[in-house]
Amino acid sequence: MVGTRRLFAGQLSPGDWRARVSKPGNDASDPNLPRDKLDFDTAWPFAGNIHAVVSVRSYGRLANEATIIPNPQRINFPELPYVPVVKCFCSSPTGQIIYWCYQGTNTTIGTVTWEAYKDHVDFFTSGSVRIDCYMVVVVFKIPARDLAILGNDPHPLPRMMMGKRGSDYGLYVSRPGFNVQTCAKSQMIFSSDDTFSVVNKTYAPASSRKGAADSPTANVTTNINFTYDWKGYYPIIFFFGTFNGAQNDQIYTLPADKVVNTYGAAYPMSALIVSTSPGVGQVQIRRWGNEVWGNASIIVLDHPLPTD
Amino acid sequence: MPTTRGYIGLRNGQFVFQFSKPGNDVLTAPPEGLVFDSTSKRLRPLVSGITAALPTGNTNIPLPKTFIGLPLIFVEMFYGTQATRGPGRGFEVTYRRGGNFFTINNNVAGATFSYSVFDNEMT
Numbered sequence A: 001m002v003g004t005r006r007l008f009a010g011q012l013s014p015g016d017w018r019a020r021v022s023k024p025g026n027d028a029s030d031p032n033l034p035r036d037k038l039d040f041d042t043a044w045p046f047a048g049n050i051h052a053v054v055s056v057r058s059y060g061r062l063a064n065e066a067t068i069i070p071n072p073q074r075i076n077f078p079e080l081p082y083v084p085v086v087k088c089f090c091s092s093p094t095g096q097i098i099y100w101c102y103q104g105t106n107t108t109i110g111t112v113t114w115e116a117y118k119d120h121v122d123f124f125t126s127g128s129v130r131i132d133c134y135m136v137v138v139v140f141k142i143p144a145r146d147l148a149i150l151g152n153d154p155h156p157l158p159r160m161m162m163g164k165r166g167s168d169y170g171l172y173v174s175r176p177g178f179n180v181q182t183c184a185k186s187q188m189i190f191s192s193d194d195t196f197s198v199v200n201k202t203y204a205p206a207s208s209r210k211g212a213a214d215s216p217t218a219n220v221t222t223n224i225n226f227t228y229d230w231k232g233y234y235p236i237i238f239f240f241g242t243f244n245g246a247q248n249d250q251i252y253t254l255p256a257d258k259v260v261n262t263y264g265a266a267y268p269m270s271a272l273i274v275s276t277s278p279g280v281g282q283v284q285i286r287r288w289g290n291e292v293w294g295n296a297s298i299i300v301l302d303h304p305l306p307t308d
Numbered sequence B: 001m002p003t004t005r006g007y008i009g010l011r012n013g014q015f016v017f018q019f020s021k022p023g024n025d026v027l028t029a030p031p032e033g034l035v036f037d038s039t040s041k042r043l044r045p046l047v048s049g050i051t052a053a054l055p056t057g058n059t060n061i062p063l064p065k066t067f068i069g070l071p072l073i074f075v076e077m078f079y080g081t082q083a084t085r086g087p088g089r090g091f092e093v094t095y096r097r098g099g100n101f102f103t104i105n106n107n108v109a110g111a112t113f114s115y116s117v118f119d120n121e122m123t
Helices: none
Strands: A007-013 A016-022 A038-041 A050-058 A073-076 A082-091 A097-100 A112-116 A120-125 A133-146 A160-165 A168-174 A188-191 A199-203 A221-227 A235-244 A251-254 A270-277 A280-286 A293-304 B006-011 B014-020 B034-037 B043-050 B057-062 B072-079 B083-085 B091-096 B101-106 B113-122
Touching: A007 A160, A007 B006, A016 A160, A016 A168, A016 B014, A038 B014, A050 A073, A050 A082, A050 A293, A073 A133, A082 A112, A082 A120, A082 B072, A097 A235, A120 A133, A133 B072, A133 B083, A133 B113, A160 B006, A168 B006, A168 B014, A168 B034, A199 A221, A221 A293, A235 A270, A280 A293, B072 B091, B072 B101, B101 B113
Parallel strands: none
Antiparallel strands: A007 A016, A016 A038, A050 A133, A073 A120, A082 A097, A082 A133, A097 A270, A112 A120, A112 B083, A160 A168, A168 A188, A199 A293, A221 A280, A235 A251, A235 A293, A251 B091, A270 A280, B006 B014, B014 B034, B043 B113, B057 B101, B072 B083, B072 B113, B091 B101
C-alpha cells in the first residue's frame, strides 16, 4: 500500500520551487491543493515573516510647543528587492504601551498612515506626535509591490536547496532569476534561518459586546483584557476590531490605527494597548458608545518592541 | 563527528522541516535550540493577490471562508512607480463580521492594490 505523500520538496510546477507539508490525507505534491489543506509551505507570504522592526524616538512636547518630529517622518530599513507590507504604530519608551490614535492632555498622536518604499517608510500622522514614544515600523518579508520581476525563470539556475549554505544549514528557496546558492537573503522567497515571528497568542472572542461610554463626552474607556506568555520583553501586539450599531452587522475598519467614530467625527474613538504587568495586557478604547456593538481581535507576536 | 543540523520527515506523529542552531543536534535540541521548525505556531495565510486597476467606490474581494474571530487583512495601494500607500491615504478597507469577502473603498480612479489575508485561527 502506498501512503499519501505529505512531504514535498522540489519543482511543484514549472518555475515554482517549494517545500511543503500537507495535512493528513492530502498529497503535498498536488499544485492545486488549497492553503487550508497544508500545514506548511515555503511560498506562504508569512513564512518569511519580519524583515526588520525600525523606529524613530519622539520626545514629549506641550500643546503650545511645536513638535520636533517632521510630518512625515522618514524611517529607513535595509533595502529589499520589493516594496514590503508594513505596519506602523507608536509605542512607549518601555515598550509597555502601544498607541492607536491616542488623544489626551498634551499627549496626542493623530491617525497614523504611511507610504512605503523598498528601503524606507514615510510615517504620517494627522496631527502632531507630542507624546514621549517610539514611532515604530514593522517591515514584513511580504512583497506588497514587486520591483524586480525578471520574467520567466532563467533555467537552470538552482532555486531550492537543503543543507549547508555558507556557514548556515537550512532550507532555502530563491526568487525567480536568483541562484539560491549565491544570492542575498533578501533575494529569497524563504530561508529557514530568517527571524521568524512566532505567534505568542491570539484573542478573538466569538461574542459581541457594547462600549462603556454613555455620552460623547464621557471620558471613560472600554477595557478588553487578555494574557500572553511572558518571554522577558514587551512584545509587538496588533489590535483590530469591528464597530457598528447592530450586533450582527458590524463593519470592520482596518487597520486598528484608523479613527473610528461612534459619536460622530467631533468625538473620535481612540485607544491604546497596555501591558499592565508582564504577560497581562489590556486594550483601552476611549469613547466607544454604549449603543455600539463591537468585536475585538488581538495578535501577540514573539518579537520585542524597541525600548530606551 | 559532525552535529546533525537538519531533519525532514516524520517526527512525533508530524511531518516536519526542522533545522537547529550551531552546536545543537536537531534530534535532541530543545525548542530554543532550533533555528526553524515548520510546526511552530503562525497565522495561516489564506489568500493574497493583486487587483486589476479599480474604479472609485467599493470593490469586494472574496475570501475562502467566514471567521469565528476576525481576519488580519493587509492592503496596499500602488503609488507612483516605486511605492505603496497604506489605508487612510486614498482608500479604506472594511470587513463585515461573518462575511466571506472584504471591501476596498477606493478614492483614486485606476489605482491597483495588493492584499494579504491571514486567519486569526492559528495553524
